[in-house]
Amino acid sequence: xxxxxxxxxxxxxxxxxxxxxxxxxxxxxxxxxxxxxxxxxxxxxxxxxxxxxxxxxxxxxxxxxxxxxxxxxxxxxxxxxxxxxxxxxxxxxxxxxxxxxxxxxxxxxxxxxxxxxxxxxxxxxxxxxxxxxxxxxxxxxxxxxxxxxxxxxxxxxxxxxxxxxxxxxxxxxxxxxxxxxxxxxxxxxxxxxxxxxxxxxxxxxxxxxxxxxxxxxxxxxxxxxxxxxxxxxxxxxxxxxxxxxxxxxxxxxxxxxxxxxxxxxxxxxxxxxxxxxxxxxxxxxxxxxxxxxxxxxxxxxxxxxxxxxxxxxxxxxxxxxxxxxxxxxxxxxxxxxxxxxxxxxxxxxxxxxxxxxxxxxxxxxxxxxxxxxxxxxxxxxxxxxxxxxxxxxxxxxxxxxxxxxx
Amino acid sequence: xxxxxxxxxxxxxxxxxxxxxxxxxxxxxxxxxxxxxxxxxxxxxxxxxxxxxxxxxxxxxxxxxxxxxxxxxxxxxxxxxxxxxxxxxxxxxxxxxxxxxxxxxxxxxxxxxxxxxxxxxxxxxxxxxxxxxxxxxxxxxxxxxxxxx
Numbered sequence: 175x176x177x178x179x180x181x182x183x184x185x186x187x188x189x190x191x192x193x194x195x196x197x198x199x200x201x202x203x204x205x206x207x208x209x210x211x212x213x214x215x216x217x218x219x220x221x222x223x224x225x226x227x228x229x230x231x232x233x234x235x236x237x238x239x240x241x242x243x244x245x246x247x248x249x250x251x252x253x254x255x256x257x258x259x260x261x262x263x264x265x266x267x268x269x270x271x272x273x274x275x276x277x278x279x280x281x282x283x284x285x286x287x288x289x290x291x292x293x294x295x296x297x298x299x300x301x302x303x304x305x306x307x308x309x310x311x312x313x314x315x316x317x318x319x320x321x322x323x324x325x326x327x328x329x330x331x332x333x334x335x336x337x338x339x340x341x342x343x344x345x346x347x348x349x350x351x352x353x354x355x356x357x358x359x360x361x362x363x364x365x366x367x368x369x370x371x372x373x374x375x376x377x378x379x380x381x382x383x384x385x386x387x388x389x390x391x392x393x394x395x396x397x398x399x400x401x402x403x404x405x406x407x408x409x410x411x412x413x414x415x416x417x418x419x420x421x422x423x424x425x426x427x428x429x430x431x432x433x434x435x436x437x438x439x440x441x442x443x444x445x446x447x448x449x450x451x452x453x454x455x456x457x458x459x460x461x462x463x464x465x466x467x468x469x470x471x472x473x474x475x476x477x478x479x480x481x482x483x484x485x486x487x488x489x490x491x492x493x494x495x496x497x498x499x500x501x502x503x504x505x506x507x508x509x510x511x512x513x514x515x516x517x518x519x520x521x522x523x524x525x526x527x528x529x530x531x532x533x534x535x536x537x538x539x540x541x542x543x544x545x546x547x548x549x550x551x552x553x554x555x556x557x558x559x560x561x562x563x564x565x566x567x568x569x570x571x572x573x574x575x576x577x578x579x580x
Numbered sequence: 581x582x583x584x585x586x587x588x589x590x591x592x593x594x595x596x597x598x599x600x601x602x603x604x605x606x607x608x609x610x611x612x613x614x615x616x617x618x619x620x621x622x623x624x625x626x627x628x629x630x631x632x633x634x635x636x637x638x639x640x641x642x643x644x645x646x647x648x649x650x651x652x653x654x655x656x657x658x659x660x661x662x663x664x665x666x667x668x669x670x671x672x673x674x675x676x677x678x679x680x681x682x683x684x685x686x687x688x689x690x691x692x693x694x695x696x697x698x699x700x701x702x703x704x705x706x707x708x709x710x711x712x713x714x715x716x717x718x719x720x721x722x723x724x725x726x727x728x729x
Contacts, residue, residue, distance in 0.1 A: 200718050202702030204618050204656075253616030 207254035376428035392450035403455040407528030491546035506550035613663035618703035658703035664725040671697040
């Protein structure tokens with residue numbers, strides 16, 4: 175029985191050997207190397223086209239399997255690939271895999287950054303949209319409530335607060351952008367540029383939207399005072415400054431196809447925004463000075479405003495020298511009070527930020543105001559009168575003494 | 581009279597030997613022409629096939645005519661270590677063995693394989709012989725330039 179089993183097993187082994195030898199004999203060397211080339215190309219494509227770690231999953235094992243499957247045919251494959259070799263191809267594949275793995279790590283980090291950026295932009299857009307809605311609502315209420323002065327004043331205050339919140343919010347966004355992009359090197363810029371192509375929106379577009387909305391607000395605003403327009407001008411100045419600092423990087427990163435065109439577009443929008451503010455600013459400033467009894471010459475720009483101030487102070491100072499009246503002194507006190515408490519005290523910082531007046535221009539006006547201050551007080555005759563009285567008394571006493579002696 | 585004639589003859593013989601000695605006589609032995617993997621070549625519209633890797637180009641019209649066939653999608657070509665080319669194709673009954681000559685491939689042998697035509701022939705270079713495999717039928721034939729082993 176045992177012998178019979180052994181015989182059966184021997185026959186089975188022999189048959190298996192014959193079958194396997196036939197199977198080996200039925201291979202085509204040409205087909206083997208063709209299959210290797212096809213399998214290799216497929217793996218190269220998978221490695222080269224991998225864009226996520228999911229794509230890479232299992233690839234390393236597949237490369238190992240390719241090597242294991244074809245290593246026994248390496249001499250055939252070497253002959254077919256000459257001057258390359260089987261092991262060089264496998265090594266090349268592994269190097270590609272390693273490079274791809276590193277790239278994907280970088281891409282995934284960038285994707286994470288882009289996702290974060292997009293979330294930030296979405297959040298920003300939503301908040302900005304809420305503020306816009308609130309602003310539009312307040313504007314509508316303001317337009318309707320002209321009859322009720324008290325209510326109108328309250329609404330204006332609310333509208334102003336809304337503008338301030340919006341400025342603060344945009345400033346935070348710009349600060350955030352500056353932190354991210356001001357010191358960004360060219361390599362990171364280029365990496366983000368590649369990833370940013372997948373973004374639906376980008377910071378440059380958001381900035382353009384913000385500028386457009388600011389311009390719109392400046393165009394539509396009414397019932398606002400000079401201080402409000404100066405705040406707008408200051409915000410514009412800050413915006414322009416930020417754009418000067420990071421505009422190049424932002425456009426190169428997020429609009430790499432047409433950075434120059436984008437920069438020009440944003441610059442044009444900034445100019446339009448400033449024009450909209452200026453349309454109202456100079457009139458409102460003139461009104462504010464007039465309301466405080468200060469009649470400045472006409473001005474339509476920062477430089478003509480400074481000229482008008484200078485002319486007013488110099489002419490008034492000259493007038494004080496010439497007439498030396500109490501009235502002139504009152505004019506001086508009025509101007510000095512408005513200049514120090516309102517112009518410099520309340521608006522000073524906004525004027526500097528908005529490039530309406532520089533610190534040196536303010537200092538220049540201060541110097542001229544000082545001269546005016548010296549000339550302004552009316553000179554008193556009391557001392558002269560006292561002197562004359564004293565002289566008369568002395569002469570009287572001398573005459574009396576002389577008369578008594580005689 | 582006879583002496584100058586003998587002298588002249590001797591000189592002629594010496595000249596002949598000298599000329600022969602100056603002719604090409606360098607022979608390199610044990611050259612291995614073996615092509616490690618067969619070439620699978622697609623004929624163009626003129627039935628020309630061109631193996632760029634092993635630098636050979638020829639026309640297969642005569643071969644097709646010999647096989648009674650009008651066309652072939654691909655022909656399989658391999659060279660053995662002795663330098664003979666083995667050519668066949670699907671539906672061929674034979675393997676043709678050629679030796680090279682100046683601008684020629686001369687038929688050395690026509691090895692009959694099957695009367696029904698080969699299904700999917702493939703040549704493999706093996707140690708000392710060329711292996712012909714018909715992948716369709718599973719048959720294997722060991723060949724050399726003399727015929728089947």
